[in-house]
Amino acid sequence: MSDLSRWSPMDLLNSMDRLFDTKRGATPIRVEEYVDGDHLVVKAEVPGVDPDKDIEITLDEGFLNIRAERKEREEHKDGDNFHSEFRYGSFSRTVPLPVGVKEEDIKAQYVDGVLEVRLPVPKEPAEPPTPKKVPISRG
Template sequence: MLAERFDTGVNPAVEVTETDNQFNVHAELPGMKKEDINVDINNNSLTFSGEHKASSEHSDQNVRYSERHYGKFSRTVPVPENVDKDHIKATFKDGILDLEMPKSSHSSSKSKKITVD
């Protein structure tokens, strides 16, 4: 019997932690490439988005059931005002997007595009 799936969207799991010096955001993006991920901060919202593209490994097979998720996604995380937006560091390794957001005593720029390394 074929199982029915109604939730076909890509919705990455996110974890936000805090240390004395910074906030950290960890997002699970398995199967993604860093070139397909965008990270922006605007006012007090950090948004990461992208598109998980379908693979063609089953091109000659008739897939009866698949739990792989493909499509566009966007997640927004609230950011405290004391984040130094000019020094946010983003890295992507082994399907995990890590964002390090250092704390600052003053507010910096309102919006910024962040490069993922």
């Protein structure tokens, strides 16, 4: 769906860095992507965060950027009797979008630890959107 005729090999390498956030050192967020009618749906697994404070969704140069941060709480530690397999810190994922997605048409909702972003798939390609933060509603 994306216009690949504009890409060079260097663009592809830069995109791989963005997809896995290797330059920022953030752990990737697991996602599901599928088409539902005329919408692209991206679901991201981000449990244990406050969507109002800890999740940021932006659009930049034809990419959907999801960034979240989970802060460790110290009150659970009791001397040497503490074990945790939870992950804390920054998490992010960048998803390439079809050319022509309009930022004003994007909707995001957070329910039970899953962020769902719905984007209408354009019928005709256009220029990539300019960077913009996407608001999140609670379900």
